[in-house]
Amino acid sequence: xxxxxxxxxxxWGSSDSGLSPVELVTEAKNVGLDAVxxxxxxxxWSQSKAExxxxxxxxxxIPGMEVTTDLGHVTVFGLEGYGSGMHKAETLxxxxxxxxxxxxxxxxxxxxxxxxxxxxxxxxxTAEQAAxxxxxxxxxxxxxxxGANNLRENRFALEVADLLGWTGVGxxxxxxxxxxxxxxxxxxxxxxxxxxxxxxxxxxxxxxSSDMHKFLGLMSTKIGFKLFxxxxxxSDLSLIHI
Numbered sequence: 322x323x324x325x326x327x328x329x330x331x332x333w334g335s336s337d338s339g340l341s342p343v344e345l346v347t348e349a350k351n352v353g354l355d356a357v358x359x360x361x362x363x364x365x366w367s368q369s370k371a372e373x374x375x376x377x378x379x380x381x382x383i384p385g386m387e388v389t390t391d392l393g394h395v396t397v398f399g400l401e402g403y404g405s406g407m408h409k410a411e412t413l414x415x416x417x418x419x420x421x422x423x424x425x426x427x428x429x430x431x432x433x434x435x436x437x438x439x440x441x442x443x444x445x446x447t448a449e450q451a452a453x454x455x456x457x458x459x460x461x462x463x464x465x466x467x468g469a470n471n472l473r474e475n476r477f478a479l480e481v482a483d484l485l486g487w488t489g490v491g492x493x494x495x496x497x498x499x500x501x502x503x504x505x506x507x508x509x510x511x512x513x514x515x516x517x518x519x520x521x522x523x524x525x526x527x528x529x530s531s532d533m534h535k536f537l538g539l540m541s542t543k544i545g546f547k548l549f550x551x552x553x554x555x556s557d558l559s560l561i562h563i
């Protein structure tokens with residue numbers, strides 16, 4: 322079993338991050354992670370760089386990339402770098418498919434429930450309406466836990482993922498040590514590199530986890546996580562410890 326944070330940025334590749342690689346692996350150990358997906362904005366760590374840090378630290382580093390597309394933010398695995406036209410989601414998909422990679426929608430409903438004058442959303446969708454969004458026909462998974470999203474946004478993502486028949490994944494979206502591990506997955510089998518990581522995602526042998534509300538602790542079972550997401554009253558959250 323492996324605990325993996327699928328969405329992290331460092332100052333090696335993301336200008337908005339203050340997290341150094343050394344700080345990343347140190348904090349990953351502190352919070353009990355086995356692996357971290359480094360998903361820099363528009364660039365990918367070389368495999369040699371990822372392997373070097375993995376060997377030095379004992380934390381598996383899985384290189385990926387977060388791409389800002391015309392249909393939203395997408396994290397991808399399997400590509401070696403950013404290519405021309407990848408700001409178009411369909412172009413990105415063709416590139417990822419060509420290397421048998423994997424695409425995940427990142428924080429799909431961020432700010433959807435905010436004031437529409439500032440959120441950028443023109444309406445609040447029902448889960449059924451949201452499941453019809455074109456982006457979901459291009460990817461294989463979505464984040465149902467993003468450490469920078471609020472609980473309502475993550476709950477809604479889980480509801481949409483259920484309608485699509487997806488398990489859902491998680492990532493902290495950390496740009497510093499603060500919050501690292503606040504979202505992720507528990508993978509039932511072991512992966513050793515990006516290729517085996519993709520294979521395990523396709524196998525479906527994982528479930529999302531969250532400690533985004535630190536006083537609640539880690540949602541450490543699949544049933545517990547879903548109870549957490551569907552529970553409205555804090556007093557009922559003792560149900561997760563099963």
